[in-house]
Amino acid sequence: MKKRLISGLLCAAMTLSLVACGGSGSDAGSSSDGAAQETGSEEAPSEEAGGDEAPGEEAGGDAAPSGDGSGLELAYNLATEDFAVFEGLIKDFTAETGIDVTIYNGGDDYESAMKTRMSSGDLPDMWVTHGWSIIRYSEYMMDLSDQPWVANIDAGLKNVITNDSGELFILPITQAVAAIMYNKDVLEAAGVDPTTIRTWDDFNAACQAIADKTEATPIELCLGDAFDAYMLEVIWPTLYSNTDIADNKAAALQDGSFDFTTDGADSFQMVSDWFTSGYFNEDYVSGKKDDICSALANAEGGFALYSTEMIPSILAYNAEANIGILPVPAKDDSTASYFGTGEGNFSCFGIWKDTEYADECKQLLEYLARPEIAVQVVKIDGGIPGLTDTVLEETDQAAYTTNAFKEAQAQFDGDLVYDNFFDREYLPSGMWSVMGDSLGTLLADGDPEGSKAEAMGMVQDNYSDLMGN
Numbered sequence: 001m002k003k004r005l006i007s008g009l010l011c012a013a014m015t016l017s018l019v020a021c022g023g024s025g026s027d028a029g030s031s032s033d034g035a036a037q038e039t040g041s042e043e044a045p046s047e048e049a050g051g052d053e054a055p056g057e058e059a060g061g062d063a064a065p066s067g068d069g070s071g072l073e074l075a076y077n078l079a080t081e082d083f084a085v086f087e088g089l090i091k092d093f094t095a096e097t098g099i100d101v102t103i104y105n106g107g108d109d110y111e112s113a114m115k116t117r118m119s120s121g122d123l124p125d126m127w128v129t130h131g132w133s134i135i136r137y138s139e140y141m142m143d144l145s146d147q148p149w150v151a152n153i154d155a156g157l158k159n160v161i162t163n164d165s166g167e168l169f170i171l172p173i174t175q176a177v178a179a180i181m182y183n184k185d186v187l188e189a190a191g192v193d194p195t196t197i198r199t200w201d202d203f204n205a206a207c208q209a210i211a212d213k214t215e216a217t218p219i220e221l222c223l224g225d226a227f228d229a230y231m232l233e234v235i236w237p238t239l240y241s242n243t244d245i246a247d248n249k250a251a252a253l254q255d256g257s258f259d260f261t262t263d264g265a266d267s268f269q270m271v272s273d274w275f276t277s278g279y280f281n282e283d284y285v286s287g288k289k290d291d292i293c294s295a296l297a298n299a300e301g302g303f304a305l306y307s308t309e310m311i312p313s314i315l316a317y318n319a320e321a322n323i324g325i326l327p328v329p330a331k332d333d334s335t336a337s338y339f340g341t342g343e344g345n346f347s348c349f350g351i352w353k354d355t356e357y358a359d360e361c362k363q364l365l366e367y368l369a370r371p372e373i374a375v376q377v378v379k380i381d382g383g384i385p386g387l388t389d390t391v392l393e394e395t396d397q398a399a400y401t402t403n404a405f406k407e408a409q410a411q412f413d414g415d416l417v418y419d420n421f422f423d424r425e426y427l428p429s430g431m432w433s434v435m436g437d438s439l440g441t442l443l444a445d446g447d448p449e450g451s452k453a454e455a456m457g458m459v460q461d462n463y464s465d466l467m468g469n
Contacts, residue, residue, distance in 0.1 A: 071100025072357040072364070075127035077110040078346060082380045089376060093367045099360045125355040126364065131176070131343045131424050133161060133169045133350055141169040142351040147362065149369035152387045160342045160420045171365045173347040173374050173390075174383030177308040177405060178234050178340030178421055180326040186216045186302045187324075194326055195411045198337060200238070200270065203303075203329045207279045210302040218279040220301035222287035223444060229423075229436035230306045234328045235267050237338055237422045244335045244417055253426040256467035260460040261453070268456055271439065272448035285444055289313070297321040309345060311401045312382030323400075325408040327416055336417045342424060346381035428466035434459060 071094075078086060083105060090101050104124065106113050111130070117123050118140060129137050144150065145168040150158075153168075157175050162168045180203075187194055190209040197203050207218035222228055240263070241250040252258040274280060281287060281301065293310055295301035297317035303326075304310065314321055327337035349368065351361040367373060374390045382398045384405055392399040409416065419425065423432055442448050442455035 071102060072125040072355070072360050074101055074103050074364070075106065075110075075114070075124040076103050077106045077128070078380070085376065085380055089368075089373060093364060096367075097363060099363060101364065123352045123354070125357050126349055126351050126361050128346070129170055129343060129348050129350055130345050131421060132429075133343055133348065134163050135424060136429060137350065138163065138167070138169050140352060142353045142355075142358065143167040144169060144171070144351065144365070147171075147365065149366065149387065152369070152389045154386055154388055156418055157341060157386050160418070170343065170348040170350040171369055172343055172386035173349075173368065173377045174344040174381055175341060175386045176344040176421070177325070177384060178230065178306075178328070179308060179408070180234065180328060181296060181304045181306055181308070181310060181314070182302060182324050182326050183216070183296050183299050184322040184324050185299050186210060186214055189214045189216075190302070194324060197326060197329055198415065199332055200329045204277075207274070207277070207302070211278060214302075216299060217281040217295065217301045218303060219274060219281075220287075220292040220295050220304045221280045221284040221443075222289055222292050223284055223436075223440045224286050224288040224291075226433060226436045227289040227292075227306065228439045229432055231271065231439060232267060232435045233422055234305045234338075234340065235270060236264070237340065237419060238328050238331050238335070239267055240264070241422060241426055242335060242338055242417050242419060245331060246334070250426065256464070256469050258463070260463060261456045264459070265452075265456060268442060268448075268452050271442060272452060275443055275448050280443075293317055296323065307340075308384060308401050308405060309382070311404065312397060315397060315400060323404060325404045327408060327412050336415050337412050339416060339418050340421045341418050342420045344381065344383045344386070347377045347383065348386075427463065430466050431459075431462060434462045
C-alpha cells in the first residue's frame with residue numbers, strides 16, 4: 001500500500017460494515033429488520049473486522065422492496081432506522097432511471113455471509129467493503145479508477161485506497177479516521193494544551209495532569225465489548241509500521257516474521273504502565289463503548305483511543321460536548337504524529353467484476369456520488385466526507401466531526417503521517433477480535449505485569465497461525 005507524509009487538509013471517506021445475502025435475480029426484497037433475505041444459502045456467524053462499527057439497534061418492521069427483485073443486487077447492512085433513508089435514496093434512483101435495485105440487508109452476519117459468497121462465486125452485483133476493498137475484496141471487484149467521480153476523491157484518502165497498480169475499487173462516500181478523541185474542557189481544566197502532545201511521553205504527561213488536577217479519568221477503556229481493540233490499533237503503527245520510523249517493522253509484519261512477544265513487547269508495556277499509573281476508568285472490565293461515549297460527553301473522561309466514528313455517539317449523550325480529535329502521538333521527537341485513514345464503515349461501494357449489470361451499477365455509483373445524494377449518506381453515518389464536493393451545513397451534526405478533523409490537521413500541519421488502518425494493512429484477516437481479547441487477558445485480572453506474557457503470546461500464536469507459519 002502506498003503511504004506518504006501529508007501536511008494539507010484531508011477530507012475523507014468511510015465504509016459500510018454491510019451485508020451480502022441472496023443472488024441477483026432472486027425473488028426476495030429489501031428488509032430493514034436486520035435479517036438477511038437470502039435464497040439457498042445459510043448464514044454463518046459474523047466476525048468483527050478491524051475498524052468496523054458494531055451493528056446498531058434493529059429497526060422495527062419490514063421495509064418495502066426496492067424493486068421487484070429482477071434487477072441488480074446491492075448488499076448492505078445498516079440495522080438502524082437510518083436504513084429507511086438509504087432505501088429511499090435507492091427508490092428515487094429507480095424512479096429516475098428505471099433500473100431496479102434489490103437491497104439485501106444482512107444484519108449482523110454480513111462478514112461471514114460475504115466470505116461464504118466469495119467462496120461460492122455467487123457475489124452481489126454491488127456491496128460495501130467495510131475497510132477491505134484492496135486486501136480482501138479486490139480480486140472480485142471491478143477497477144473504477146476511470147470513473148468521473150474519482151477526480152473528487154480526497155487526495156490523501158485516494159492514496160490509501162489505491163493499489164500499487166493504480167487500481168481503485170470503491171466509491172468512498174465517507175472516511176474513518178483512527179485517532180484519539182478528547183474532551184477539550186477536561187484538558188483545559190488540567191492545564192493541558194493538546195497541540196503540545198506530540199509524543200507518547202507528552203501524552204503520558206497530559207494523563208498525569210488530568211489525574212492530578214481534575215476528577216476526570218485520563219483514559220476511558222472498555223473491555224465489555226470488541227471496541228477495546230482500537231487501543232492497540234492506534235498504538236502499533238506509531239511504534240512499528242509508520243514510514244518515518246527509522247527501524248520500522250512493516251515488512252516483517254507483512255511477511256510473518258514479526259514476533260509480538262519480543263518486537264511487540266513495548267506496546268503491551270505501555271498499556272500496563274497506564275494501568276499501574278491509575279489512568280483507566282474503574283469500570284474498565286465491564287465498560288462498553290456507550291460508557292466511553294457518555295464519559296467523554298459529560299467531561300468524566302479525558303481521552304479515548306478509538307476512531308472518529310464515535311463522535312456522533314458522544315454528541316448523542318450531550319449535544320453541547322466540547323470534543324476534539326488528536327493525532328496519535330509519535331514514538332519520539334524524530335517521528336511524526338499519525339492518523340489512520342481509509343474506508344469508513346458505512347458508505348463505500350464497489351462492483352463485482354463479473355456482474356451482468358456493469359453499466360447499471362456504474363450509473364448507481366454516479367448517482368450516489370452526486371453532492372446532494374452523497375451528503376445524505378454522510379448524514380446517515382455521521383462520518384467525514386470522502387468526496388471534496390460534498391458540502392455539509394454547519395448545523396449538520398456530521399459537520400462536527402469533519403470540522404474537528406480539519407482543526408487537528410491544521411494544528412499539526414507538517415507533523416503528520418497518514419497510513420491505512422493498521423490491522424487492514426499489516427495483519428491477516430481474523431486478528432481484530434484477538435487484539436481485543438489480548439487486552440482483556442492483559443488487564444482483566446488487575447495484574448498486567450503478571451499477564452503480559454500470556455497476552456503477547458495470544459497475539460503471536462494467532463498471528464503465526466493466520467500467516468501460515
